[in-house]
Amino acid sequence: MFKAGDYLVLLTLCALLLAAFLQLGRHAGEADSVIVRQNGTETVRLPLRLNRLHVARGPLGLTEIEIHNGQARIRRDPGPRQYCVQQGWLRHNGDIAVCLPNRVSIELTGPRQAHDSLAY
Amino acid sequence: MTRSPTERTLQASADDHRIASLAALAIALGMVDAAIPSPLPGVKPGLANIMTLFALHTLGWRAAVWVTLLRVIGAGLLLGSLFTPGFWLSLGGALASLLLLGxxxxxxxxxxxxxxxxxxxAQAHLLGQLLLVRLFLIPYxxxxxxxxxxxxxxxxxxxxxxxxxxxxxxxxxxx
Structure with a gap:
């Protein structure tokens, strides 16, 4: 039933499909800046290519946000459970760390907005 | 009753009958397609296209076009989706794949x-549909x-x- 050309078509389509999946993964990973939010509103947007330390003031005290080598993390936070600190470095577009007690959050963003959900 | 001078009788050829029965089978398979639950909107087995391929091989491309268009319209009527977005997507995918088959x-x-x-x-069908969705339904x-x-x-x-x-x-x- 299969002829030589069929294998050619099948292999070509498989290769294109693989390329499409890889392309999708690459685009989702591109982040170039970090959004800092306090009380849910954006206060500042910092580029990831400059290493720096940013301090945000919340109701409990100071949350330190560190940017290093194109990654971002919460370095220090006054919250009791330290979830956002334990999350460590964020690298990908759409990654998010929330320090709920101190009402500070950071989110990585890029030229293309990543998807947290799709609805029809 | 007197025959009107403009009245004409259409003779259905043997090929017309074959096209009609293939289209009927395609509509039935289209109903099966619609009944199969899908994990993601847009993912369907497209069983009705078996009849398009069969018509393409046994009767030629023009017959395949007829079978497919009759199926799209017939399935739209039976499913009550005639002229809804789903119908246009179905038609768009069908036309794209027919052009590619040509x-x-x-x-x-x-x-x-x-x-x-x-x-x-199958890929042309998907591309045609995505193009329609991008242009008209979800322009992002x-x-x-x-x-x-x-x-x-x-x-x-x-x-x-x-x-x-x-x-x-x-x-x-x-x-």
Whole structure:
């Protein structure tokens, strides 16, 4: 039933499909800046290519946000459970760390907005 | 009753009958398609396209166009989706794959079977639909993230339908 050309078509389509999946993964990973939010509103947007330390003031005290080598993390936070600190470095577009007690959050963003959900 | 001078009788040829029965089978398979639950909107086996492929191989491309368009309209009537967005997507996908099947006639039959036609038509169907969605329904590039998983589904269903159609053609050619 299969002829030589069929294998050619099948292999070509498989290769294109693989390329499409890889392309999708690459685009989702591109982040170039970090959004800092306090009380849910954006206060500042910092580029990831400059290493720096940013301090945000919340109701409990100071949350330190560190940017290093194109990654971002919460370095220090006054919250009791330290979830956002334990999350460590964020690298990908759409990654998010929330320090709920101190009402500070950071989110990585890029030229293309990543998807947290799709609805029809 | 006097015959009106403008009255004409249409004679249905044997090919017309074959096209009609293939279209009827395609509509029935279209109902099966609609009844199969789908994990993701847009992923359907497209069983009705087996009849398009069968018509393409046994009666030629024009017959395949007839069978497909009759199926799209007939299934739209039966499902109550005539002229809804889903119907236009179905029509858009059908037209895109028919155009590609027309272009596929340049492929030498010695090396390419119906499976090739089915695989390529399935991708053309998906591209036609995504293009329509991008232009009219969801005008954002975000929908392109749906492409890889849908293309994988199209690859699998295209291969399955192509194999079924070429089996049917083999059985048909023996008789």
């Amino acid at each position: 272009a596929c006639r340049v492929l030498p039959e010695r090396h390419f079977s119906l499976v090739s036609h089915s695989l390529l038509a 590039d975000n929908i392109l993230v749906l492409f890889p998983p849908l293309a994988l589904a199209a690859l699998l269903s295209g291969a399955a339908n192509g194999l079924i159609a070429s089996h049917l053609v083999q059985v048909h050619d023996k008789d």
